[in-house]
Amino acid sequence: MTGLYEWNPVPHRLAIHCPMCRNLAEFEFATFRRIERREHIAYFKANKAFDYRQYIDGCGHKWHAALYYPGLHGPLQSGIHDLPDGYEPQFWAQSHYWRSSPGSGMGSVRCSACHFRSKHRLNWPDDLYFLMSYRGHNLWAYDRDSAMALRNFIDSETRSVHQDGYSRFLLHIPSVFKHHKAREPLVKALDKKLCSK
Numbered sequence: 452m453t454g455l456y457e458w459n460p461v462p463h464r465l466a467i468h469c470p471m472c473r474n475l476a477e478f479e480f481a482t483f484r485r486i487e488r489r490e491h492i493a494y495f496k497a498n499k500a501f502d503y504r505q506y507i508d509g510c511g512h513k514w515h516a517a518l519y520y521p522g523l524h525g526p527l528q529s530g531i532h533d534l535p536d537g538y539e540p541q542f543w544a545q546s547h548y549w550r551s552s553p554g555s556g557m558g559s560v561r562c563s564a565c566h567f568r569s570k571h572r573l574n575w576p577d578d579l580y581f582l583m584s585y586r587g588h589n590l591w592a593y594d595r596d597s598a599m600a601l602r603n604f605i606d607s608e609t610r611s612v613h614q615d616g617y618s619r620f621l622l623h624i625p626s627v628f629k630h631h632k633a634r635e636p637l638v639k640a641l642d643k644k645l646c647s648k
């Protein structure tokens with residue numbers, strides 16, 4: 452369990468430690484759109500809801516992109532009403548953790564405990580709230596619900612992966628975490644995190 456690539460689809464949101472107070476905060480990936488025409492660059496530079504970025508493709512050509520933060524400004528369709536033609540919400544894609552993704556790891560964090568809100572670059576896997584180490588391996592869940600599914604899976608005798616919405620996630624749990632000796636410490640660690648706020 453090392454990367455987000457094992458999830459399909461990749462979640463939009465993750466539970467992370469708040470950078471300010473360390474309580475559970477919500478990280479939400481940014482979305483991005485390639486800027487097709489030079490004259491549109493000024494629009495995205497001028498609007499504070501967007502980050503303007505330049506990238507270089509594999510052939511050395513420069514290209515331009517805009518990043519948007521739904522976690523801070525709401526869904527694009529309800530937050531912004533004067534987008535240039537061709538930049539409607541359906542043409543935007545979610546950023547990922549992957550290095551090759553535009554805006555990789557970029558998103559926003561919101562904490563309901565201390566009300567911190569900010570853009571944030573995800574530090575994988577250290578930022579994750581439901582992250583624990585067992586025998587040198589990292590075990591994680593991406594939010595409270597998946598942590599609960601993971602907890603019940605580890606605790607069960609049958610180890611059935613057929614839990615609503617989490618089959619793919621549970622299918623990828625490495626065998627080191629499924630050893631009978633791992634059950635007690637992992638369930639204990641997950642319970643502790645699930646009980647804290």
Ligand SMILES: [Zn+2]
Pocket residue numbers: 469470471472473474476562563564565566567
């Ligand atoms: Zn906080």
